[in-house]
Amino acid sequence: MTRTALITGATSGIGEAVAEAFAKEGYRLIITGRRAEKLTLLAGKLKEQYNVEVLPLYFDVRVLDQVEENLLNLSEAWKKIDILINNAGLAAGLAPLNDGSMDDWEQMIDTNIKGVLYVSRIVSNLMIENGGGHIINIGSIAGKSVYPNGNVYCATKFAVDALSKGMMMDFNQKNIKVSQVCPGAVETEFSKVRFKGDEKRASAVYEGFKPLTASDIADVILYIVKAPAHVNISDVVILPAAQASATLFNRKQS
Ligand code: NDP
Numbered sequence: 001m002t003r004t005a006l007i008t009g010a011t012s013g014i015g016e017a018v019a020e021a022f023a024k025e026g027y028r029l030i031i032t033g034r035r036a037e038k039l040t041l042l043a044g045k046l047k048e049q050y051n052v053e054v055l056p057l058y059f060d061v062r063v064l065d066q067v068e069e070n071l072l073n074l075s076e077a078w079k080k081i082d083i084l085i086n087n088a089g090l091a092a093g094l095a096p097l098n099d100g101s102m103d104d105w106e107q108m109i110d111t112n113i114k115g116v117l118y119v120s121r122i123v124s125n126l127m128i129e130n131g132g133g134h135i136i137n138i139g140s141i142a143g144k145s146v147y148p149n150g151n152v153y154c155a156t157k158f159a160v161d162a163l164s165k166g167m168m169m170d171f172n173q174k175n176i177k178v179s180q181v182c183p184g185a186v187e188t189e190f191s192k193v194r195f196k197g198d199e200k201r202a203s204a205v206y207e208g209f210k211p212l213t214a215s216d217i218a219d220v221i222l223y224i225v226k227a228p229a230h231v232n233i234s235d236v237v238i239l240p241a242a243q244a245s246a247t248l249f250n251r252k253q254s
Pocket residue numbers: 008009010011012013014015032033034035036059060061062087088089090091111138139140141182183184185186187188189190191193214
């Protein structure tokens with residue numbers, strides 16, 4: 001039977017690559033994001049290229065009313081969600097705590113923690129009604145170890161780590177698998193967003209080594225969802241070969 005996956009933050013980077021990888025495998029997709037034009041284009045491309053059903057939903061995961069408006073009003077057919085990928089997220093800024101921007105903090109906390117909670121509460125209840133499902137949270141190496149000036153971003157990803165563990169316990173009796181995928185450096189729009197459009201600063205992050213691509217992460221997620229029913233790959237850290245910790249890179253790879 002065709003499985004349905006909801007992917008948050010599908011307008012770029014990891015979410016977009018996961019949407020494409022899942023479409024290639026014939027999944028029905030609900031894709032979300034704020035940038036309507038990009039989402040509409042992606043939905044059209046996936047439908048045409050892979051002949052799958054795609055429902056684009058335009059909302060901000062930080063705004064509970066918008067999340068509820070979109071997810072509580074799904075048609076009966078679209079309520080049957082088998083897989084949720086909590087991917088929408090961002091880093092904003094990289095500064096010592098005493099210099100941090102409170103707007104950046106609010107944005108990261110509201111997106112990376114509260115957004116995951118708002119979406120997961122609704123979708124987990126749909127999964128319980130449907131008899132089960134699989135939730136995959138996109139954490140980070142930044143949720144496993146803290147790095148200088150990463151303070152609030154790291155805290156939000158530590159929260160995703162804790163929520164992944166908590167969900168696994170809360171849904172243990174509900175036939176819902178919970179997995180977490182924690183990437184190191186993946187070249188997407190992530191650093192452009194973190195440095196607010198400063199392309200030079202963003203590209204310096206990946207200088208001298210080969211970063212992961214969004215499709216490397218999509219491959220791992222596909223592997224996780226294809227595991228046999230009795231297997232849960234609960235927590236995966238995936239790093240570029242040149243990365244040995246949150247801060248240690250071999251930048252001599254050219
Ligand atoms: P991108 O910036 O390329 O993609 C982020 C996605 O999140 C976009 O689709 C964006 O859509 C969406 N998003 C951001 N804020 C909101 C919001 N308030 N409401 C709805 N959607 C939102 O970055 P990545 O693909 O790299 O990031 C995806 C996830 O991976 C994030 O959770 C990030 O923390 C995590 N991650 C990234 C790593 C990296 O090195 N790139 C490493 C480890 C983890 P839109 O703007 O259209 O709303």
